Amino acid sequence: MWAAPNSILKICMLVLAALFFLVMGIAGFIAPAFVARQFQVKDLTITGRNEVRAVYGGFGVATVVALVCAVFDTGARNGITFAVIAASSSSTPSLPAISSPQICRCWPILDPR
Numbered sequence: 001m002w003a004a005p006n007s008i009l010k011i012c013m014l015v016l017a018a019l020f021f022l023v024m025g026i027a028g029f030i031a032p033a034f035v036a037r038q039f040q041v042k043d044l045t046i047t048g049r050n051e052v053r054a055v056y057g058g059f060g061v062a063t064v065v066a067l068v069c070a071v072f073d074t075g076a077r078n079g080i081t082f083a084v085i086a087a088s089s090s091s092t093p094s095l096p097a098i099s100s101p102q103i104c105r106c107w108p109i110l111d112p113r
Helices: 005-030 032-037 046-072 077-088 092-099 101-106
Strands: none
Touching (some): 005 032, 005 077, 032 046
């Protein structure tokens, strides 16, 4: 049985986001100095390396797990997607804009239909 085209689009978007976070997570764990250089940090202390591994590696892998759960659990999909967008956004004041009905229509993955 094939899923509706709208749900196929949502699944594709979730998988694409999961792949991005997987690459980020692996890079955070394996090459923390590379990740730090993206932010013009040249030298990392041991504590700095651990911080990069925790923030970029751990967050990336945990986000992948959440997004994979969203692919298979349609009941939790909107909540997980909103949580990932909120955690990944650069500022807390953007949360009301993300949750507004107008934005939900622009983000097909958040559209409840």
